[in-house]
Amino acid sequence: MRPDRTFRSLNHLNPLTMNRKRAWAEPYKIKMVEPIFMSTREEREKYIAEAGYNTFLLKSRNVYIDLLTDSGTSAMSQSQWAELMKGDEAYAGSEDFYHLEEAVRKYYGYQYVIPTHQGRAAEHIISQILIKKGDFVPGNMYFTTTRLHQELAGGTFVDVIIDEAHDPDSTYPFKGNVNLEKLENLIIEKGADKIPYICIATTVNMAGGQPISLRNLKAVRELAWKYGIRIVHDMTRVAENAFMIQQKEEGYQDKSIARIVREICDLTDIATMSAKKDALVNIGGFLAVNDYDIYEEGRNLVVVYEGLHTYGGMAGRDMGALAIGIKESVSDIHIHARVGQVLYLGNQLLEAGIPIVNPIGTHGVFLNARKFLPHVPQDYFPAQALAAELYVDSGVRAMERGIVSAGRNKKTGAHNYPRLELVRLTIPRRVYTQSHMDVVADSVKYVFENRESINGLEMVYEPKYLRFFQARFKKVVPVTPQKMQNPEEKEPVVHAH
Ligand SMILES: *Cc1c(COP(=O)(O)O)cnc(C)c1O
Numbered sequence: 324m325r326p327d328r329t330f331r332s333l334n335h336l337n338p339l340t341m342n343r344k345r346a347w348a349e350p351y352k353i354k355m356v357e358p359i360f361m362s363t364r365e366e367r368e369k370y371i372a373e374a375g376y377n378t379f380l381l382k383s384r385n386v387y388i389d390l391l392t393d394s395g396t397s398a399m400s401q402s403q404w405a406e407l408m409k410g411d412e413a414y415a416g417s418e419d420f421y422h423l424e425e426a427v428r429k430y431y432g433y434q435y436v437i438p439t440h441q442g443r444a445a446e447h448i449i450s451q452i453l454i455k456k457g458d459f460v461p462g463n464m465y466f467t468t469t470r471l472h473q474e475l476a477g478g479t480f481v482d483v484i485i486d487e488a489h490d491p492d493s494t495y496p497f498k499g500n501v502n503l504e505k506l507e508n509l510i511i512e513k514g515a516d517k518i519p520y521i522c523i524a525t526t527v528n529m530a531g532g533q534p535i536s537l538r539n540l541k542a543v544r545e546l547a548w549k550y551g552i553r554i555v556h557d558m559t560r561v562a563e564n565a566f567m568i569q570q571k572e573e574g575y576q577d578k579s580i581a582r583i584v585r586e587i588c589d590l591t592d593i594a595t596m597s598a599k600k601d602a603l604v605n606i607g608g609f610l611a612v613n614d615y616d617i618y619e620e621g622r623n624l625v626v627v628y629e630g631l632h633t634y635g636g637m638a639g640r641d642m643g644a645l646a647i648g649i650k651e652s653v654s655d656i657h658i659h660a661r662v663g664q665v666l667y668l669g670n671q672l673l674e675a676g677i678p679i680v681n682p683i684g685t686h687g688v689f690l691n692a693r694k695f696l697p698h699v700p701q702d703y704f705p706a707q708a709l710a711a712e713l714y715v716d717s718g719v720r721a722m723e724r725g726i727v728s729a730g731r732n733k734k735t736g737a738h739n740y741p742r743l744e745l746v747r748l749t750i751p752r753r754v755y756t757q758s759h760m761d762v763v764a765d766s767v768k769y770v771f772e773n774r775e776s777i778n779g780l781e782m783v784y785e786p787k788y789l790r791f792f793q794a795r796f797k798k799v800v801p802v803t804p805q806k807m808q809n810p811e812e813k814e815p816v817v818h819a820h
Contacts, residue, residue, distance in 0.1 A: 532684020
C-alpha cells in the first residue's frame with residue numbers, strides 16, 4: 324500500500340519552510356529527561372511469560388518504548404507544571420475549579436462542568452441519570468468502559484456506525500460516521516422514549532482513531548431534534564477529530580482547530596471527557612452539560628461517587644493543569660505535530676507493506692493482526708500474541724484491540740468475535756521523538772518478516788469485567804491444522820466469578 328500523503332503540511336505557519344521544503348522537527352525542546360531501560364531479548368522473554376503474555380501486566384520499568392496507550396501518558400508543558408505549584412486545594416470552591424469551568428466554557432462551549440477522576444466516572448454518572456432498564460443507546464461503535472456503564476445502568480448498546488468502520492481496508496476518510504438509516508430505523512423500531520441519548524465519540528477509538536465528519540454530525544443532530552433525543556458527546560479526542568476535519572472535509576481547510584472543536588461541541592448536549600487523552604494531563608476528566616436539571620442531578624451523584632462538585636475526583640492543582648491543557652490541545656501547531664508523528668510512523672509501515680488499518684488514525688497505528696498472522700485462528704488471540712511478540716523483539720509495548728477486548732456475549736457467554744483484530748501502537752503526546760518512531764517501525768518490520776514463528780495463545784485466567792486488562796495467557800504448542808479447527812479440545816479457561 325502507498326503511504327498516505329494527502330495531509331496538508333504546516334509549512335505555511337513556519338517561517339523556515341514557508342518557501343521551500345525542509346526537514347521537520349518537534350515543536351518543543353526537552354527540559355527534563357527520563358531515562359528508559361533497555362533489556363535483552365532473554366530478559367524480555369522472561370518478563371512477558373511472567374506477565375501471562377498480557378502487555379498490561381508488564382512492569383513499566385521493563386518497557387523500552389511504551390505505546391500501550393495515549394491515556395494519561397502525555398508530557399505536560401512548563402505552563403502546566405508551573406500551574407501545579409499554584410494549586411488551590413480548598414475543599415470547596417477551589418480557584419482551579421473556576422479556571423477549569425472557564426476553559427470548558429470557552430473552548431468547548433458547555434455551560435456546566437463536573438470534574439471527575441477520569442472519563443469512566445463521568446460515563447457512570449450520566450448513564451445512571453439518563454438510562455432506564457430496557458433502554459437502547461445507539462453509538463458510533465462501542466468503547467469498553469462506555470458500553471459497560473450503559474449496561475450496568477440497564478441499557479443495551481446498539482452499534483450504528485457505518486459499515487466501513489468495521490473494514491480495516493476501507494480508506495473512507497470518515498469512518499467514525501453514523502449510518503443515519505440504521506439510527507433512524509432503531510429509533511422507529513424501539514420508540515424514541517426507549518432511547519435516552521445517542522452517544523457520539525470523537526474520534527472513534529475502537530475503529531482505529533477514526534473521525535466523524537461535521538456533515539454527518541449535523542445530520543445526526545437533525546435526526547436527534549426530529550425525535551427529541553439528546554446527544555452525549557464522548558469528546559475524549561475531539562481536537563484530533565477536528566484535525567481530520569480540517570485536513571479532509573470540504574470547507575474547513577482554513578478554519579482553526581479551536582473553531583472546529585467548538586463547532587463539534589455546539590452540536591451536542593452533554594459531554595463526557597477523559598482528560599487523560601486530548602487534554603494533556605496525566606489524570607482527570609469531567610462531565611459537561613448545558614441542561615441545568617441534568618447538571619443538578621450530576622452534582623448530586625458526584626458527591627456519592629467522587630467528591631464535592633467543585634473538585635469531583637481531582638486535586639485542585641490537577642484541575643489547574645487541565646485548564647491549561649485544554650487550551651494547548653486546540654493549538655494548530657500542537658495538533659499538527661501530534662497527529663503528524665502518528666502519520667510518520669504509519670506511513671513507514673505502509674511503505675514496508677505491513678497490514679495496518681486505513682486510513683491511519685489520529686492517536687495510534689493499528690496493526691491488522693488478521694492479515695499479519697493469517698495462520699493464527701481468532702480463538703488463539705492473534706492480536707494478543709502479536710503484541711507479546713513485538714515486546715519480546717524490541718521492548719516496544721503495544722496492546723490488543725480484538726477478541727480479548729471484545730469480551731463475551733452477555734446472554735450466551737460465548738466470545739464476541741469482532742471483525743477487527745488489531746494491535747494498537749498508541750503514541751503518547753509530546754513524549755517521544757521521530758527517532759523513537761523509527762525504532763518502532765524497524766521492530767514491526769522484523770516481526771512481520773518472522774511472523775511464521777508466532778502460533779497464538781490460550782487464555783488461562785479470565786476476569787469477569789474488562790478482561791483485557793488482567794487476563795493471562797500461555798503460548799499454544801504448535802498444533803496440526805486439523806486440531807486447530809477444534810477449539811473444544813483446549814484446556815478449560817478458569818473464570819474469575
Ligand atoms: C479512554 C476513553 C474513555 C474512558 O476514559 P478513562 O479516563 O480511561 O476512564 C472513554 N471513551 C473513550 C473513547 C476513551 O478513549
